Every structure is written in structure tokens, then in C-alpha cells.
Amino acid sequence: MAIRLDYRDGDFEKRFAAFLTTKREVSEDVNATVRAIIDDVRENGDRALAAYTLRFDGLDFDTVPMRVTADEIEAAFRATPAAVVSALELASKRIEKHHARQLPKDDIYEDDIGVGLGSRWTAIDAVGLYVPGGTASYPSSVLMNAVPARVAGVPRIVMVVPARDGAINPAVLAAAKIAGIDEIYRIGGAQAVAALAYGTETIAPVAKITGPGNAFVAAAKRQVFGTVGIDMIAGPSEVLVIADGENDPDWLAADLLAQAEHDRGAQAILITDSAELADAVEAAVTRQLKTLERSETAEASWRDFGAIILVPDLENSVPLANRIAAEHLEIATSDPDAFLPKIRNAGAIFVGRHTPEVIGDYVGGSNHVLPTARSARFSSGLSVLDYMKRTSILRLGPEQLRTLGPAAVTLAEAEGLGAHARSVSIRLNPGG
Amino acid sequence: MAIRLDYRDGDFEKRFAAFLTTKREVSEDVNATVRAIIDDVRENGDRALAAYTLRFDGLDFDTVPMRVTADEIEAAFRATPAAVVSALELASKRIEKHHARQLPKDDIYEDDIGVGLGSRWTAIDAVGLYVPGGTASYPSSVLMNAVPARVAGVPRIVMVVPARDGAINPAVLAAAKIAGIDEIYRIGGAQAVAALAYGTETIAPVAKITGPGNAFVAAAKRQVFGTVGIDMIAGPSEVLVIADGENDPDWLAADLLAQAEHDRGAQAILITDSAELADAVEAAVTRQLKTLERSETAEASWRDFGAIILVPDLENSVPLANRIAAEHLEIATSDPDAFLPKIRNAGAIFVGRHTPEVIGDYVGGSNHVLPTARSARFSSGLSVLDYMKRTSILRLGPEQLRTLGPAAVTLAEAEGLGAHARSVSIRLNPGG
Missing domain, CATH: 3.40.50.1980 (Nitrogenase molybdenum iron protein domain)
Known part of the structure; x- marks a missing residue:
């Protein structure tokens, strides 16, 4: 059902590159x-x-x-089932605790020549x-x-x-x-x-x-x-699962379908070095789809955008993962730590077989608003920083202005900005 | 020449609000x-x-x-005047030193129940x-x-x-x-x-x-x-100068013109509690314009978008400055530190009479790419963070999954996402 790619095929690079640029959204012009x-x-x-x-x-x-x-x-609060309320409270507390660590520190200092600088x-x-x-x-x-x-x-x-x-x-x-x-x-x-x-x-x-x-x-x-x-404009959700042959195919199928059920444009990708696992996951997906409420959405997503990529060695998955730059990346291998430092581009990484991405959707504590559509190559998930802004502070006294001023005048003149030059030189030569 | 606003006038709020929303760019549809x-x-x-x-x-x-x-x-390097090269080298060193302090630290930790989290x-x-x-x-x-x-x-x-x-x-x-x-x-x-x-x-x-x-x-x-x-799409540059009556009007006029010479859409604003200073700065601007290479641009900017705002007390300038949210803010008063904590919205603040904004354009060390057009209300100047991205990391073992899993299942079910619920529950009940 999903597309199958094999790293060893002669046309793999061509097919993978085409797969990477597949559009998953119909952009309505409204x-x-x-x-x-x-x-x-x-x-x-x-x-x-x-x-x-x-x-x-x-x-x-x-x-x-x-x-x-x-x-x-x-x-409404009272009408919400108690179990849901306490799950939301647990989630809120964990999100708060994690995000509090993201609070940036002001940095106000004086440099070696006495210039005051600050963020x-x-x-x-x-x-x-x-x-x-x-x-x-x-x-x-x-x-x-x-x-x-x-x-x-x-x-x-x-x-x-x-x-x-x-x-x-x-x-x-x-x-x-x-x-x-x-x-x-x-x-x-x-x-x-x-x-x-x-x-x-x-x-x-x-x-x-x-x-x-x-x-x-x-x-x-x-x-x-x-x-x-x-904030960023989020596209359809996606997950990339890197898995060795030792996984329970039903667990991975459930993870792939958890993405696929979001949206017909969602994308679930499995990379594995085991052809047996690949087949078993595909079969499990088919089986699980039958008992899924949102099977129509999930089936369409898996059929149109799902992919299973077979690699000779899991090491080969690293450059592929960095090009895919998935919103969510699960590493379901026996030694996930070996992968972690090699992954440069991913919105969030879920480490090991007992960290399904869904935990991050709700109660992990990290944010579930993450960069989609390969934008993890250049952007980050939502954080405390998105609700703050930084002001630079600069402070010179007469002495520091005498030290730095001439270079500023030189550059202003080189750039043909005479008023810039004057704004400094007038302070250096108060008489003239 | 520039617009004059007086805080004590009955229609001040109306005129100030109109001034704030004045468009300074002709947006070509290309x-x-x-x-x-x-x-x-x-x-x-x-x-x-x-x-x-x-x-x-x-x-x-x-x-x-x-x-x-x-x-x-x-x-080209050899053809560049030695003074310019060394000014650029000084600038580069200072920018590098300041920006190195912005390098974010990874934060990888385990919480109280043993969940691994990371940024x-x-x-x-x-x-x-x-x-x-x-x-x-x-x-x-x-x-x-x-x-x-x-x-x-x-x-x-x-x-x-x-x-x-x-x-x-x-x-x-x-x-x-x-x-x-x-x-x-x-x-x-x-x-x-x-x-x-x-x-x-x-x-x-x-x-x-x-x-x-x-x-x-x-x-x-x-x-x-x-x-x-x-990066952000920068609009025309702007400066806001808050000044008491003790300033040299020629210094402030030079600072205002340094912005005005950038672009006909640039904006230079002076807020002062001294009517005498206001008049003296206006006169100095007129005088200095005569000897400015880029006088045509500077004159148009000052005429069309420049402003002098008279306030009864400099304290009144604080809310105005926060609404203007200037790209550059100079505080030219005898006690600039009293103002600093009150200013919430500004791209960069230049503290005291000996810190003309131009220093920040070249050799201060802080970045001169700053939010324009009031966007300092919600965004920051260019920094090291703009060239990096953050990946979240989440890691659960079987025990942590047993602790957090049920809440995730509850929320997934409440949201009608059956495959999400299954992706967790299948790991909690491996038999069923």
C-alpha cells in the first residue's frame, strides 16, 4: 500500500529525491x-x-x-470527565516544568574596554x-x-x-x-x-x-x-520511524497509523534494515486499519504518502533522516544513543522502543507544536522564546566613544553615510 | 518641518495614534x-x-x-583602504565576541520520574x-x-x-x-x-x-x-530619541539625520520635556541638512515622517516609547538607568549621551539587524539563534510509560484519536 524504496536499487536516489519533494497539501487560494x-x-x-x-x-x-x-x-470544567481533567492537569504541570527551563537569562555585562552590552x-x-x-x-x-x-x-x-x-x-x-x-x-x-x-x-x-x-x-x-x-504555519503532520529488526511490528504499525489518522496529507515513514520487519509492519498496518475509527483518513494517508524504506545498514538511514528532517523521529533500535548525535534535522526525537511519539503529543512535557514539511532543517518547535523578544543594550562613556568612534566614522564614510559619520565625529570634536 | 505633537493637547491621543499607523512604504506588487x-x-x-x-x-x-x-x-581585500580593513576587523572581532555569548546551551536532563527530556x-x-x-x-x-x-x-x-x-x-x-x-x-x-x-x-x-x-x-x-x-523582511529604519533639556541639540540633530539619510521612508522621532531643546534641535537639523551629502533623502524623511513630541514630564515618554516600539531607542537623559527597566518594546537601546546609535551600526558588537515598523513588540534583532534550530528529545523506559501512558490514552480518546490511544495502550498491554 505505502510506497517501497530500496536503498540498493539503482534508481534509489532519484526516487527518494522525488519522494522528498512530493506535495502533500492542496493549497487553496483563499x-x-x-x-x-x-x-x-x-x-x-x-x-x-x-x-x-x-x-x-x-x-x-x-x-x-x-x-x-x-x-x-x-x-465546562465541571462537565469534563474527571479522568480528562486530571490528565490535562498532569500534562499542564509537565509542560510548565519543562518550558520553565527554556526561560532565557538576560546577559548584561561590560567588556574589556568598558563598553556596556546587554541582551x-x-x-x-x-x-x-x-x-x-x-x-x-x-x-x-x-x-x-x-x-x-x-x-x-x-x-x-x-x-x-x-x-x-x-x-x-x-x-x-x-x-x-x-x-x-x-x-x-x-x-x-x-x-x-x-x-x-x-x-x-x-x-x-x-x-x-x-x-x-x-x-x-x-x-x-x-x-x-x-x-x-x-507562529509558523503548520503543514500536515509526519513521523519517521527508524527501526531495527527486533521491534514488535504491531507497535510500529500503531505509531505510523497515529500520524496517518491526523489528516489525509499526514505522512508516516519507516526506515529499517529488516525486510521481514518491513513486511510484518505493512501487514500489521492493514490489520489495524480494520479496527480504527478514523480508518478512512489513515488509510488514505498511508496509501498516498506512507513509505517503507529498506536500507542495507541502519547507518544508511542517518543521511536520509537528515534530508527528510521529520517533524517527529522515533529511534526504535537497540542502541538509540548511537543515532542521537548524528541526527541534525528533526523537530523532536523519541528515543527507544518505549517512547511512542504520542507521549510527546500529550504528557511528555515537551511541546507538540513542531516544524513540518522539512522545515526542521531551519526552524524549531514552539517554545517560551516564541512569546518573548530580546532587546540589545549598548552603553558607551566618553572614553569608550574615543576608542571606538574613529572606526565607526571610517566605516560610515566608506559607506557614503555622512550623517552617520557626523553623529559620531561631532561628539569626538565638540569644538569643531 | 517635522510633525510636532504636544502631549498636553486635547487631541494628542488621536494624533499620536494616527502617527503610529502612518505607512512609510509604498508596497510595489511585484x-x-x-x-x-x-x-x-x-x-x-x-x-x-x-x-x-x-x-x-x-x-x-x-x-x-x-x-x-x-x-x-x-x-579586493588589498584594494580596500587599510583604515577600512582595520575598522572592519575591529567590528568583526567585537561582533563575534558579543554573539558568542548568545550560543544556547543544550539542556538534557532526567525528571523526577526518570523521563529523559532534552533541548x-x-x-x-x-x-x-x-x-x-x-x-x-x-x-x-x-x-x-x-x-x-x-x-x-x-x-x-x-x-x-x-x-x-x-x-x-x-x-x-x-x-x-x-x-x-x-x-x-x-x-x-x-x-x-x-x-x-x-x-x-x-x-x-x-x-x-x-x-x-x-x-x-x-x-x-x-x-x-x-x-x-x-529572516524578517526589514522595513525602513527608525530611531526614537528620548532627551532631557541638558543635551547638545547638534548631537541629537546629527543622530536624527543619521536615520533620516538612510531612506526617504526612514523615521526619526524626538521626545523631550524641553520646548527649548525641541526648537534648538529643529534648527540644528535645518542647519546640518545644508552640509549633508544625502540631504535630499534626509530632508524628505524628516519632513514626511520625522516628529518632535513634547511631553510635560519625561516619565510620559515611557508608554509612548513602548507603543512606538522603535528599532533604535536612544536615551539621552541624565539618569538613563531609570528608564531602562520601563522600556519593554525596542529593538536596541542606546544608553546615555555618549552612545549614538551609529556605534551600534558598526562597532558596538551587538547586531544592527533589528525589528522595524513596530515589530519590536513581538520580535528580536538578528542573533546566533537565527542560524540554529532546536530539537526536542524525549525518552521513556517501560516504567515511565506505565506512569504516563494512561493519561495519554485518556487524552487521545477524549480527542477522538483512536490510533494515538492504541500506540500507547498496545505497549501497556503487550498481551492484549
């Missing part, structure tokens, strides 16, 4: 629609927001308030968190986006979530409560992104918007970028 | 042209690159090689540095982009610079040599960005592209984003 919505919300504020919400979500702000009330949040970190003033509606409304994503923002010290965290016909997944509100979010609006789509970026009568604008969304949300985020910051 | 160039280079490689270079730069790769030779770099940083494999041609071909920018990449440990740094009729500013090649770059191509525009992103027969692709450029370069960077990483 830019014009989104542009009109954003302009409307920017100009007409709440009125436009209400009109779009009525039209797209069937929700009337004349009968239901835009902002979710404290009582509703409380009621100072501050939290972003206000952040908007987009939460999708419907089946993609995941409480775990609320935690993964909100907890790092709270750890960073963001004073105001706003959540928007579309409530088709008024309904919001109670577990999402429970997660918001656990994450300490109480400013929640029942809005979604491009109109919600516009409201967060430009503000309306009801919603004060934020400085950055994070969180996943559909094509309209993604296009809206791209369009408001610059006015506000945005 | 997307279609750029799309065609990128597609052509992607399909036809070197051949397309040569055709565009002949057309736009008047340079024929049949007579001049695309790649700058080692001898040429050497010759591991690696350099990006290959980075392309865009350097503009003509008058905007600044050797200082070469250092500011290349040195952090080298400090990060990027193994391959490629430079592209358009050479109109073959000419490259020798100081730019000297800066490249000082920064240790020897892979330099005589290409520019959208075609150079496309070549870096997708590769050609001559140029291997990179994973990230940084550096300033014109509207075509900016549009091309936006379009290849995703295939490669890009």
Missing part, C-alpha cells in the same frame, strides 16, 4: 476572500465580526455574548491563541500554546474559538481554565484573526497570534503578519 | 514577476540565472564567471546571505549577517551579490573575507533568491536565506519561505 474579511473587520469592528459569525458559524451575538463568561468556563528578554505584551472548532478542537493544543506563553510571563493571553451553533468542546474550555486563560471569544476564521490583529470595540488587539487553523486562518495569519507576529 | 522568475530558475537552473543576470545586471556569464574567484577576493541545538546546514548591489552594498551588513552564522557553526555560508556591469564594492568582498566567506556568486534579485532556495547546476541549495534587499528580493524571500527559512 487570499482574496480573506483580504476582504480582514478589511471589513478592520473597518467595522464588532459589527463585521458579528455578521461573519452569524454567516459562517450560525451564531447570533444578539442572543449569545461574544465573550465566554466565567460561569460557562466553570460549567534583555521581555515577554510579549499580549498574545492571541487561535483554537479551531469542530473535530480539530484539541484541548492538548490549548495547553501546548498557552502554557509556554504563561511561563514566558505574557500578561494577557486571549483565546478565540469558533462555536458552530454555539457549542464549544468543554474539554477545550477546561484546558483554558487549567492554563489560566479567562479572556475567550466565540469567534473563528479570518474574522477572528483580524479582530486579534487590529482590535474591535470589544477585543483589544494583541501583538502576536499563535495556534493552528484551516486554510482561511493560515491565509489570514500570513496577511496580518507584520502588524502582529505569528 | 509578486507575479517574481513568481515567474522563481519558476524559471527552478526549472532551468543556471541557464535562467544567466539570462536574468544579463538582462538585469548587464553581466554575461560567458565572459565573467558566476562565482567570484579566490584571487578576486584577495585583490538540543544544532546549526543550520547551509545559509545564503543576500547582499544588495549599488549604493546599498554595505560591508557592515555582511559582517552583521555572516559573523553570527559563523559563530552558530553553520558549515556552509554562501553570499550572493549583484554585480551591475561586473562591479562589486571591494569593501564588501573584504568584509566577506574577514567573515570567512569564500563561496560568493555574482547574482542578485529574485533570481538569486530562487537559486539559493532551489539550487542550480552550479549552486547547491541552502536551508535559510538572510540579508536585506529591494522589493523583488523581499517578495522572492516571502515566496520561497517554507522551502527555506528566511
